[in-house]
């Protein structure tokens with residue numbers, strides 16, 4: 546998908562990975578970038594507007610843990626204004642294995658509910674135009690950081706959900722792919738709580754190994770958007786972009 550002249554909704558577009566990716570998206574000249582985020586940062590929005598005055602950047606406060614009906618109401622406001630939306634990016638995530646329910650609510654249920662809400666506007670079975678969903682999951686969805694099992698499992702769940710969305714595309718008209726960053730230097734990764742304190746030094750230990758910058762991640766994120774490959778499982782690690790092959794161990798045959 547060429548980003549130029551498209552309408553994009555970016556949930557969590559102001560976070561560490563999110564804001565660098567928002568910058569790279571704005572540079573590519575979409576018609577509208579609508580940022581939904583729990584954090585409000587008017588200076589960041591102003592910076593995006595100044596980066597490319599041809600792009601209309603708007604912000605709505607949004608918490609992915611709200612009921613689907615509330616999300617649908619917000620999306621109706623956006624669709625009434627834009628008429629069409631080409632891409633939804635679901636990027637919200639927390640990393641704190643002390644917060645078990647909230648981790649699942651944000652990282653998995655929030656992704657599912659936001660996706661479910663936009664289907665009302667896109668589902669071709671209801672006469673919708675279809676659309677594209679990019680879900681930010683994680684390499685920990687492939688193989689866990691087992692000291693943060695709740696976070697890792699929430700990312701595995703989001704990845705599985707995204708893979709199913711892609712298989713359902715012939716029915717819904719909505720395609721999907723996952724964005725799976727490796728360890729990326731952002732506020733998320735500095736201090737984190739391991740499950741039951743099994744490893745108090747988990748962040749320190751992880752950061753002893755090579756990582757990538759959020760800019761490197763963002764630049765590869767845009768390449769994945771432009772590739773627009775339904776069902777792709779994109780690994781964005783150590784400054785590289787790779788579509789990984791998912792190993793099949795069982796087939797439902799339906």
Ligand SMILES: NC(=O)c1ccc[n+]([C@@H]2O[C@H](COP(=O)([O-])OP(=O)(O)OC[C@H]3O[C@@H](n4cnc5c(N)ncnc54)[C@H](O)[C@@H]3O)[C@@H](O)[C@H]2O)c1
Pocket residue numbers: 556557558559560561562563581582583584607608609610636637638639651681682683684725726727728729730731732733734
């Ligand atoms: N940094 C990494 O190493 C890494 C690696 C793989 C995946 N990820 C994922 O990338 C995404 C961004 O992470 P980041 O590293 O930029 O961290 P970050 O903490 O800088 O950003 C997290 C973003 O999610 C938003 N968010 C959190 N809870 C929310 C809620 N309830 N409703 C709406 N938005 C909410 C925050 O406001 C922020 O914009 C997350 O999903 C994270 O799991 C990060």
Ligand SMILES: CCCCCCO
Pocket residue numbers: 640682683684685690726727728729733734735737747748751752
């Ligand atoms: C430092 C731990 C960062 C882990 C985020 C992987 O999704």
